[in-house]
Structure formats: structure tokens, C-alpha cells
Amino acid sequence: MKIIAILGSTGSIGQQVLDIVRAFPDELRVVALAGGKNLNLLERQIEEFRPEVFYSSVKPDRDCAGEFLSMEEMVSHPEVNLVVVATSGKAGLGPTLAALRAGKTVALASKEMLVMAGDIITREASLHGVQILPLDSEHSAIWQCLEGEEGSPQRLLLTASGGPFYNYSRSDLAKVTPEQALRHPVWKMGRKVTIDSATMMNKGLEVIEAHWLFSFPFDSIEVLVHPQSIVHSMVEFADGSLKAQLGPPDMRLPIQYALSYPQRWSNSTLPCLDWTSMKALNFELPDHSRFPCLKSAVDAGKSGGTYPAVLCAADEVAVELFLSHRISLTDIANTVQQTLQQHRSVAQPSLDDVLRADTWAREYAMRFSCGTTERSAPQSDDEGYR
Numbered sequence: 001m002k003i004i005a006i007l008g009s010t011g012s013i014g015q016q017v018l019d020i021v022r023a024f025p026d027e028l029r030v031v032a033l034a035g036g037k038n039l040n041l042l043e044r045q046i047e048e049f050r051p052e053v054f055y056s057s058v059k060p061d062r063d064c065a066g067e068f069l070s071m072e073e074m075v076s077h078p079e080v081n082l083v084v085v086a087t088s089g090k091a092g093l094g095p096t097l098a099a100l101r102a103g104k105t106v107a108l109a110s111k112e113m114l115v116m117a118g119d120i121i122t123r124e125a126s127l128h129g130v131q132i133l134p135l136d137s138e139h140s141a142i143w144q145c146l147e148g149e150e151g152s153p154q155r156l157l158l159t160a161s162g163g164p165f166y167n168y169s170r171s172d173l174a175k176v177t178p179e180q181a182l183r184h185p186v187w188k189m190g191r192k193v194t195i196d197s198a199t200m201m202n203k204g205l206e207v208i209e210a211h212w213l214f215s216f217p218f219d220s221i222e223v224l225v226h227p228q229s230i231v232h233s234m235v236e237f238a239d240g241s242l243k244a245q246l247g248p249p250d251m252r253l254p255i256q257y258a259l260s261y262p263q264r265w266s267n268s269t270l271p272c273l274d275w276t277s278m279k280a281l282n283f284e285l286p287d288h289s290r291f292p293c294l295k296s297a298v299d300a301g302k303s304g305g306t307y308p309a310v311l312c313a314a315d316e317v318a319v320e321l322f323l324s325h326r327i328s329l330t331d332i333a334n335t336v337q338q339t340l341q342q343h344r345s346v347a348q349p350s351l352d353d354v355l356r357a358d359t360w361a362r363e364y365a366m367r368f369s370c371g372t373t374e375r376s377a378p379q380s381d382d383e384g385y386r
């Protein structure tokens with residue numbers, strides 16, 4: 001039996017993980033649940049799943065069944081053998097490292113972890129002999145294509161839906177409202193990842209994740225826009241053969257694969273592809289001029305050091321400002337680019353370097369976006385940052 005701790009159980013991914021747990025009561029048991037501020041939902045989850053331990057970033061004012069522990073403590077619970085990390089932002093970073101150090105298998109949905117600290121996380125995983133199982137549909141697809149293969153893959157092809165505005169001009173993109181951007185045509189996701197999908201930052205973050213998950217050079221990872229989101233990603237091998245993983249765009253499929261691995265379970269509540277209604281599968285190269293976030297992310301990943309942490313933090317700030325109607329959708333890319341440009345990266349960063357870069361980038365991005373920073377002004381030399 002898999003005995004699970006779920007970090008981010010109240011989020012979009014967390015709730016879908018619990019759907020899978022409901023479908024397999026004999027195979028999966030939840031002993032730890034962690035949420036953020038949505039106490040109502042967390043309390044209902046606690047009532048239903050009766051975990052032994054729980055956490056929320058806001059402490060509940062009434063008694064809940066189970067013991068309140070930090071996320072770092074709950075992932076080390078002796079019974080836990082699988083930790084699902086589905087928190088947004090950097091909240092899951094410390095707990096992910098704690099889980100790896102405690103020797104627990106980690107099923108990773110949160111993109112920020114590998115983007116901010118890919119080197120640190122993958123080193124800890126290999127030091128403790130722990131497997132990181134991808135939950136994201138694209139990385140799950142690559143993982144499934146690589147299963148059973150002995151020859152070296154040559155290229156990873158990550159597919160992208162292109163988001164709701166893929167055919168918009170730059171000037172139309174600048175007029176998009178948060179309400180429009182939150183209506184993704186294919187995937188139902190949390191707010192931050194939905195906006196990242198609209199700017200294609202999401203795909204850039206996924207390229208960095210793929211680099212760390214599969215130890216693959218950036219130059220051999222390509223992005224293809226595939227609006228139908230049926231082919232979740234592909235791998236090209238030395239003989240020129242391509243393997244692809246296909247399925248309906250439903251996150252419960254890759255979630256279940258990670259939870260059931262190395263088996264595949266039958267689940268009648270999950271959809272199957274209807275080939276009769278499928279007219280075409282289209283693929284095209286992304287347009288970097290209208291979606292500059294993708295290139296910014298890949299460049300930050302290639303540059304390494306603390307650049308990816310700065311990318312993540314600046315993007316988080318800019319997305320929040322867009323969602324609160326303070327900047328436009330296209331300003332997100334400007335904020336991220338400017339923050340990256342002003343950053344002086346630390347090579348081979350420690351966790352403290354990563355967290356310092358994150359703090360600096362949040363402050364800089366906020367000042368830049370709100371217009372209080374001289375946009376061309378040189379920076380101070382404090383703490384190693386320009």
C-alpha cells in the first residue's frame with residue numbers, strides 16, 4: 001500500500017490527487033494533508049480522509065482530528081512512503097528537501113522546486129537514492145516514453161497548448177484581462193499556472209524541469225505548440241524513431257500513473273480518447289516574438305546559477321500584479337526580463353543563495369512593475385547583486 005503525504009491538498013492538483021485516492025481505497029492511504037489558507041476545504045478533507053497529521057499556513061481556530069505538524073515534519077512521518085508535492089510558489093522547497101533526506105519517494109507537481117533549485121534537489125535525491133516521479137503531464141509523458149528504453153534519447157519534444165491567446169497579436173495580448181486569461185481552453189488549473197500558460201512562461205519552466213528530471217541538455221529540448229493537448233510530449237531516439245504519449249487532457253491520468261507506478265490501474269472514472277471526434281493533431285514552432293517569456297525562461301535555465309530562481313520569483317510577483325489589474329499581460333515579460341537583466345547570478349548556489357536571490361527578485365520586480373525603480377539605474381552591490 002502507498003502511504004501518502006499530500007502537500008497542497010486544497011489546490012487544483014491536490015484535489016485531483018484525492019480523487020485518485022478515493023478511487024483506490026485498498027491501494028492508497030493518506031496519513032498527512034497540508035494546505036495553505038483554505039481552511040474550510042482542508043477541514044472537510046481532514047474529516048473525509050482522517051489523516052494522522054495535518055498542516056495549514058493559517059492555523060485553524062477550532063480543533064481538527066489529527067496532529068498539527070510542519071510540512072517538513074509531516075513528510076518525515078515514519079509511515080509515509082510517498083510524498084506528493086503540489087504546493088504553489090516556493091512553499092514546498094524545504095519540505096521537498098526534507099522528504100528526500102528522509103528517503104521518501106517524491107511525486108512532484110510543483111514546478112518551482114526544480115526551477116529554483118534543480119541542482120540541489122537532484123543532488124539530494126541521488127545522495128539518498130530517492131526517485132522523483134513527475135506529475136506534470138508533459139514530464140509524465142517523457143517518463144512513460146523512456147520506460148524500458150536502453151538506447152540514449154536524442155531529443156525531448158515538449159508540447160504546449162499555446163494557451164487561450166495563441167493567435168492574438170502583441171497589441172491584443174496587451175489588452176487581455178485577468179478574467180479572460182483565467183479561462184483556459186483545455187486545462188482546468190490553479191490561477192498562477194493558468195496565467196503562466198497564457199504567457200507561455202509555463203512551458204519555459206517545464207523545459208527547465210525536464211532538464212533536471214531527465215539530465216538532458218537544454219539544446220536538445222524543444223517546444224512544439226499543439227493546441228489539442230492530446231500528445232503530451234515525445235522522445236526522439238538515436239535511430240530517428242519518435243515515441244509519444246497520448247491521452248485526454250486530464251491531470252488525473254498522469255497523477256494516477258505516478259501513484260500507481262510501476263503498475264497501471266484501471267479506473268472507470270477517467271476519460272478515454274474518442275478517436276471518432278478527433279479531426280486533426282497540429283504542431284508548430286512557438287512564436288517567441290509574441291511569447292517572449294518562453295525564451296527568457298530557457299535562457300535563465302541555460303545560464304544557471306541563481307537566474308532560474310530570479311525568473312520564478314519575478315514571474316510570481318508579475319502574475320499577482322496582473323491578476324490584481326495593476327499591470328498588463330505583456331508587462332509580465334518586461335518585468336521578468338528586466339529583473340533577470342539586473343541580477344548578478346551566484347554560480348553553484350547554496351539553498352541560502354537561492355532564497356536570497358528569490359527575496360531580491362521579488363523586491364526588484366515589485367519596484368520595477370510599480371514604476372518606483374529607475375528602469376536603467378545601476379544597482380547597488382549589496383549581497384552580490386547589482
Ligand SMILES: NC(=O)c1ccc[n+]([C@@H]2O[C@H](COP(=O)([O-])OP(=O)(O)OC[C@H]3O[C@@H](n4cnc5c(N)ncnc54)[C@H](OP(=O)(O)O)[C@@H]3O)[C@@H](O)[C@H]2O)c1
Pocket residue numbers: 007008009010011012013014034035036037038039056057086087088089091109110111112135136137187188189190191192193251
Ligand atoms: N493545476 C495543474 O493542472 C498543474 C499541472 C502541472 C503542474 N502544476 C504545478 O503544481 C503546483 C500546484 O498547482 P495548482 O494548479 O494545484 O495550484 P493551486 O490550485 O493554486 O494550489 C496551490 C496549493 O498550494 C497551497 N499553498 C500555497 N501556499 C502555501 C503555503 N505557504 N503553505 C502550504 N500550502 C500552500 C494552496 O493552499 P490554499 O489553496 O489552501 O491556500 C493549495 O493547496 C504548481 O507549481 C503548478 O505549476 C499544476
